[in-house]
Amino acid sequence: MKLHEFVGKKLLSERGISVPKSVLVRSSEDILKLKSDIEKLGFPQVLKSQVLVGGRMKKGGIAFSESFEETLSLSEYLFKKPISGELPFGILIEEMIEHEKEWYFSISINPIEREIMFIFSEMGGIDIEKVAKESPEKIIKGTERDINKLPSTFSDVAEKLFKIFKKYDLTLLEINPFTPDKMTALDAVVHIDDNALFRQKWAQEFAEKKKPYHFVKLDGNIGVIGCGAGIVMATMDLIKSLGCKPADFLDIGGGASKEVTISALEEVKKLSPVAIALNIFGGITKGDEVAKAIVEFHKNNDLPLFVRITGTNEDEARRILEEHSINVYEDMERLCKEVVNYAKEVKAC
Amino acid sequence: MLTGNERVMVQGITGKYGRFHTEKMLNYGTKILCGTSKNLSEKNVHGVPVFESVKECVEKYGVDTSIVFVPAPYAKEAVMESLQNGIKKIVIITEHIPVHDTLEFVNYAKQVGATIVGPNCPGVIVPGKIKLGIMPEKYFKQGSVAIISRSGTLMYEIASFVSRAKGISVAIGLGGDPIIGTNMHEAFKFLMGRGINEVVVIGEIGPAFEVDGIRRAIDDGFNGKITAFFAGRYAPKGKRMGHAGAIVEGETGTVQYKEMVLEKIGVIISKTPSQIAEVIEKW
Structure with a gap:
């Protein structure tokens, strides 16, 4: 889960890393109420839209203000300005830190090395990706044991950041830029492991309510539901290779219940797909229970459903579906062909 | 990795999935000799004796392999306990284990020369010989x-x-x-x-x-x-x-x-x- 910059900076400053002084505001009323605190930051000051998407600077999510009045008017503008479709959680108003040098530093978990690793460059800033591509020799990578390869003035900060990374179950901690002029972190991108939220209570308030399935909206019009991420992706791929586009990715997981199946169908229905393909294949999924859920949804909706179902009690499941004239198939390729043929027949793809 | 002669322990045997798959694996012919659980109200599951600690399982039955169903918040502790008691092959079925926990036990397994498969995996099957999975x-x-x-x-x-x-x-x-x-x-x-x-x-x-x-x-x-x-x-x-x-x-x-x-x-x-x-x- 991504956390906002202001949350990340709070973590840093609590563990002894210098960050700019700041005030977080969530409305114009906040700004008026916190006038004296905001003025204490001095002018010019920096206004930073609190969004979770990257590349905010280039997308106009950062502004500079010379006076309190300007801070008020610029904030009103920023509150309403979506960055890559995302409206800000609030605005972080910060003191301006004059600086020349910008370094890049990040810590993440390298899945191939199976180690926590850092990436460092003395050429940080908004063009770091270009640096990594064009001058890879300017990038230093290593594990905690390699901190001695970093500038000696930075080793203390690097050690603290590794501690923060581990203590708070982070999966990414990126500081870009870090300015060595004032030894200050000017930005902080922090991702926390969703699976560790049970022991990171401080982060729970930022967590979205968990749905019992994993859902991603896509841009096509054939709904896709299945059990298991791999099989759902494979179903999407087949539909696409046959010439239509999937409307979504929805994984109901293994052992899905009747309730979860119905709520998944309702979720996909909201996207107004031309039809829904369900690829239910499982060892522990009770086929008859899923079939009953599909029948129940089918009674209240005339959305065409195409079902592939195997697993425990699969014969019973097929019987239930056929009884209600729902299209049911034995393998996934057939399922995808049939749903695509239907979509083509009704000129929906 | 698996020869079919493994002496198997199920960690988290009294939970819903542990119980269900213990039966399936037994039916397949996997030699499950004991299980562990923090819930000691049951003395056996499908005829498999249940203990509180890995140590007891190892001492009494000489188990060398474990399959883990323990819920994510306690999974690291369970895997470390196995590794510390000399278990050399571990399959972890549990989903949603914090990645920092996984890093810790994966690196520890490397140090002690043990093999871990998973986490969040369906396990390993050698058809006709042994099924250590779901x-x-x-x-x-x-x-x-x-x-x-x-x-x-x-x-x-x-x-x-x-x-x-x-x-x-x-x-x-x-x-x-x-x-x-x-x-x-x-x-x-x-x-x-x-x-x-x-x-x-x-x-x-x-x-x-x-x-x-x-x-x-x-x-x-x-x-x-x-x-x-x-x-x-x-x-x-x-x-x-x-x-x-x-x-x-x-x-x-x-x-x-x-x-x-x-x-x-x-x-x-x-x-x-x-x-x-x-x-x-x-x-």
């Missing part, structure tokens, strides 16, 4: 082809095709988490040790595990046949597709990139499960 066994018929997969249900789907075409020598579900105990390269090492030279690799979007592992296996001298199938060709960039590990970040995470690189080193790319069957039938 896969529906009817799709895994004995034969010559090995399957190595990141994904669970997709492995079952493809196993049914492989079973009909040629049969399966071993199927290893590596797991979908970003950090896994046995990676593609290590799985290939096991196959090479067994002289298995027909392999189906099932991969997905995300870090180029498969490419890295296959390349290293070929460098090690693997000269058998490989066909690979990838899920997520049309996954959008930057979105997590179910598995914690399945996210396209940059060029090397895409299916297209992985297929291009693998084709260059002699891997046959299959675009559908039925194509896999066609490919292996010709081997």
